[in-house]
Amino acid sequence: MNSKSLFMPLISSALIWCGAVSAGEIDNYKKEAVETTQAFVKQLGGAMQEQMKAGGPEAAVKVCSELAPQISAEMSREKGWKVTRVGTRVRNPMLGIPDAWEQKVLARFQERAAKGETFDKMAHAEIVTEPGGKYFRFMKAIGVQPQCLACHGEKIDPDIKAMVDERYPHDNARGYKAGDLRGAVSIKRPL
Numbered sequence: 001m002n003s004k005s006l007f008m009p010l011i012s013s014a015l016i017w018c019g020a021v022s023a024g025e026i027d028n029y030k031k032e033a034v035e036t037t038q039a040f041v042k043q044l045g046g047a048m049q050e051q052m053k054a055g056g057p058e059a060a061v062k063v064c065s066e067l068a069p070q071i072s073a074e075m076s077r078e079k080g081w082k083v084t085r086v087g088t089r090v091r092n093p094m095l096g097i098p099d100a101w102e103q104k105v106l107a108r109f110q111e112r113a114a115k116g117e118t119f120d121k122m123a124h125a126e127i128v129t130e131p132g133g134k135y136f137r138f139m140k141a142i143g144v145q146p147q148c149l150a151c152h153g154e155k156i157d158p159d160i161k162a163m164v165d166e167r168y169p170h171d172n173a174r175g176y177k178a179g180d181l182r183g184a185v186s187i188k189r190p191l
């Protein structure tokens, strides 16, 4: 079936036209995607702050390296959607590399940021037809915050650097500055 979509900001009430999928359904998909993303980000952010306070970056590294993939796997299983994090540059190539659609949306996010939009509410929703079927796809931008720089910044403490180097020999996810686009939470829901 042919589908046509409009790009739109998250809060916009613009419609996506798409064959049998009604505008009301799309709004529901979007609402559920926003809720899922918020729960994900909140859980991660809370754990990150806790661990930073309790044990510094050595403890917090587990939040990004273990808890994040664990939460996203659990959410994916529970919902029957793919819930992932992708990066503009990637530390873990197994999990974090954006596919072609995600790369396109990340590039748009950069353009929107260059025009002055902030990352906190920046998102994109679209119905996409792929060879494997039709999907509702959604991405919510993740900006780099000061507390991310300990592990993704330009100057990384030698101990943390050694730890990251050991675990991630192909790491590209460093050299970021606060306010950069780090990546996105990405949801792919089969329709």
Ligand code: HEC
Residues within 6 Å of the ligand: 048, 056, 057, 058, 059, 060, 061, 062, 064, 065, 066, 069, 085, 086, 087, 089, 090, 091, 092, 093, 095, 096, 142, 143, 144, 145, 147, 148, 149, 150, 151, 152, 173, 182, 183, 184
């Ligand atoms: C204590 C170290 C540490 C801190 C602090 C940290 N990260 Fe990470 N980050 C990592 C590690 C390690 C990975 C690799 C995760 C994996 O194995 O999938 C990662 C991966 C990611 C990814 C997935 C894409 C990729 O590169 O593999 C994103 C997105 C991300 N981090 C965002 C953030 C954001 C946003 C912050 C701040 C709120 C942050 N990180 C803070 C260590 C850290």
